[in-house]
Amino acid sequence: MxxxxxxxxxxxxxxxxxxxxxxxxxxxxxxxxxxxxxxxxxxxxxxxxxxxxxxxxxxxxxxxxxxxxxxxxxxxxxxxxxxxxxxxxxxxxxxxxxxxxxxxxxxxxxxxxxxxxxxxxxxxxxxxxxxRATVTSFGPVLLSKVLQLNQTQEQSLGLIFHYADSKGLELVDLKDLRAVVAFLVSDRGKPELKGIGGLSTVTAGVILRALTAFEQQGAAEFFGEPExxxxxxxxxxxxxxxxxxxxxxxxxxxxxxxxxxxxxxxxxxxxxxxxxxxxxxxxxxxxxxxxxxxxxxxxxxxxxxxxxxxxxxxxxxxxxxxxxxxxxxxxxxxxxxxxxxxxxxxxxxxxxxxxxxxxxxxxxxxxxxxxxxxxxxxxxxxxxxxxxxxxxxxxxxxxxxxxxxxxxxxxxxxxxxxxxxxxxxxxxxxxAEAVDRESAYEKISAEQAAAEQAAEAAAAAAEAEKQAKAAAKGAPKPAPSLAEQVVGSGLFRSLARSVGTQLGREISRSIFGTARRRR
Structure with a gap:
């Protein structure tokens, strides 16, 4: 040619x-x-x-x-x-x-x-x-890539998001995610994931350290609202x-x-x-x-x-x-x-x-x-x-x-x-202006404070009851004590079991793990 x-x-x-x-x-x-x-x-x-x-x-x-x-x-x-x-x-x-x-x-x-x-x-x-994007919207797959997590850690992060989604705990910024991770390895939170594999303290530690390093790079600015x-x-x-x-x-x-x-x-x-x-x-x-x-x-x-x-x-x-x-x-x-x-x-x-x-x-x-x-x-x-x-x-x-x-x-x-x-x-x-509304961090903090107050009240009531019993041996059996009422109450059992139960339903996620939203 x-x-x-x-x-x-x-x-x-x-x-x-x-x-x-x-x-x-x-x-x-x-x-x-x-x-x-x-x-x-x-x-x-x-x-x-x-x-x-x-x-x-x-x-x-x-x-x-x-x-x-x-x-x-x-x-x-x-x-x-x-x-x-x-x-x-x-x-x-x-x-x-x-x-x-x-x-x-x-x-x-x-x-x-x-x-x-x-x-x-x-x-x-x-x-x-x-x-800006919320952590919930960003999803576990993309966040794992940013945090450079391995496959096991990525799967654990997915489990954390699954829990937060199902309990209505909105992960708006990084402190929300940190609060949920810390809760799930606490004595009160461990039972929450027991039926689906749980979250090891070692993996949680890796994720928390990665989040801390991520924030020190200035990344906290990128997550938040308005999205x-x-x-x-x-x-x-x-x-x-x-x-x-x-x-x-x-x-x-x-x-x-x-x-x-x-x-x-x-x-x-x-x-x-x-x-x-x-x-x-x-x-x-x-x-x-x-x-x-x-x-x-x-x-x-x-x-x-x-x-x-x-x-x-x-x-x-x-x-x-x-x-x-x-x-x-x-x-x-x-x-x-x-x-x-x-x-x-x-x-x-x-x-x-x-x-x-x-x-x-x-x-x-x-x-x-x-x-x-x-x-x-x-x-x-x-x-x-x-x-x-x-x-x-x-x-x-x-x-x-x-x-x-x-x-x-x-x-x-x-x-x-x-x-x-x-x-x-x-x-x-x-x-232009960032907004910090109530989300997972605030909800967990409030529930934790309420649980601590309830526990303190129960302990004080138990001590008062003990002293009352010592002072009035042989008296007719009293009505249920304040401690028994508090410990047996639905509120206390709920706090001990979960911080987010019935707060919402699970978010539907895409092939990339990002939250699917209706606008």
Whole structure:
């Protein structure tokens, strides 16, 4: 096949009839062909994707480019801003020689444009509307991943959640969970789990120590109320463009286990709440999962199975998920198999491990007219190898692509502008202030205090009765003593048996262990 016919065949694979996002122009034999555009069908964005490449190759700009066009087509977008350089999507880009040259190369009509954006932060750490979750909603599976518990400890944590759910003990924040764990290994609490395996003091100690270390890292801020409603991510602006939700994470980038797991909670929460919609002409939301390798590092087999199932099934609810990472090897094969759209930036081959990763990456692509092993090492910044799903669901030919330039600001907005955007949001008053209402900690503390008072009263009454008997031997048998009345009362038996009996019914939980709620 001649060079020109090969290029024509590749370009023909991207000539879609329906709405599509423009990624850039075809690269062939070192030449950019602006008349041959590489695109991705809008309807296929819920078939998930992968944006990969070495550091500095342009992954962030690629997801910014895709997010802009999704917003312009009325599709809401979620972006995790790990390094703090995505906030510029809210402001028009800055014109310059480099931008003009790139636009000319790829036949792009570049117009500086800002897009409607909301900025969030985990628990209010850093700039953004605070995003919080209750411990009950977060669930035992995700929390075990954050606390780095082993399988036995994870099962025990699941038992603790089961008990709290069935007894109506709401785990709003970490002190609630600590209170329930401490109660279940106390003399009064041990009988509660005896019939279903119990909780060893050793395992409880591990969990409590992990919670303490977790709190010392500042994690207490992330759990509490008001709990964030993830349906806020599905909004569109008054002009019909999709709102870009940017989660600002620079302040917590040294806590990768936390923010990567929190992102998974957001995705699982959306999965729980959204109805089945089948195939749509455009997604309801596209969710970009940056630094995806952090989610999978050290993950247990059940955790990975839950991720795979969520990714597989959330497509039918109209949500697309793009994982952003360095190499496809960072993503487990079962998850990678669900990612139909691929944008692969340059890879390095400086070490034997790099070379091995390069070969493995090449094997994940369809048959190509390119020598991918060579091509992937010499792509420039802002260039990538692309293959997507066509409108019929078949993979398109592999295309080396010079990508378009984002129209929004390629860098962060200044701190004052970001703060003004956050505090000017209609959502800010709803979520800004934390609320600490009565939950498991307060209920257990109150019940424990009542039990102690009852025990003290019983002891005092018994002593008084003993003295009375000594002073009045032979007197008629008195009525039941106060101690007997207290110890025999239903209240005391209830306190001795459980702190939460009949307070509520068990919460239904999803495949990820997150609480299923009606909003």
């Amino acid at each position: 001649s060079d020109s016919s090969a290029a024509e065949e590749i370009a023909a694979g991207y000539a879609f009839t329906g709405p599509a996002l423009d990624l850039g122009a075809l690269l062939w034999d070192g030449t950019c062909l602006p008349e041959r555009q590489i695109r991705i069908p809008l309807a296929m964005l819920n078939r998930h994707g992968l944006v990969a490449g070495a550091t500095g190759t342009g992954k962030t700009k690629t997801l910014q480019l895709i997010a802009e066009q999704l917003s312009a087509n009325g599709v809401p977008v979620f972006l995790a801003d790990i390094k703090g350089d995505v906030s510029g999507i809210s402001a028009p880009g800055a014109a310059g020689e480099k931008v003009a040259a790139r636009a000319k190369e790829v036949a792009q009509e570049w117009v500086p444009t800002g897009f409607p954006s909301e900025f969030y932060s985990l628990g209010g750490i850093g700039p953004g509307i605070p995003v 964030f409603d993830t349906s806020e991510f599905l909004r569109t602006a008054a002009d019909g463009r999709g709102v870009v939700s940017v989660l600002e994470l620079p302040e917590v980038q040294d806590k990768p286990q936390l923010f990567s797991t929190f992102l998974m909670w957001m995705l699982a929460d959306l999965f729980n709440d959204l109805p089945e919609v089948g195939d749509l002409d455009r997604p309801k939301l596209v969710f970009f999962f940056d630094e995806a390798h952090l989610l999978f590092n050290g993950a247990s087999k059940p955790f990975l199975e839950s991720i795979t199932q969520t990714v597989r099934l959330i497509r039918s609810k109209g949500v697309g998920v793009f994982f952003v990472t360095q190499t496809p090897k960072d993503v487990p094969s079962d998850v990678l198999a669900q990612l139909g759209n691929r944008v692969q930036h340059a890879l390095r081959a400086f070490t034997p491990d790099d070379a091995k990763a390069l070969k493995a990456t090449v094997k994940t692509f369809p048959h190509s007219e390119y020598d991918l092993e060579e091509l992937l090492t010499r792509l420039g910044t802002g260039e990538a190898v692309v293959t997507v799903l066509s409108e019929t669901g078949a993979p398109t030919p592999v295309a080396a692509t010079r990508l378009r330039a984002p129209q929004s600001l390629m860098g962060p907005v200044d701190a004052a502008a970001l703060d003004a955007a956050v505090k000017g949001s209609l959502l800010y008053p709803r979520y």
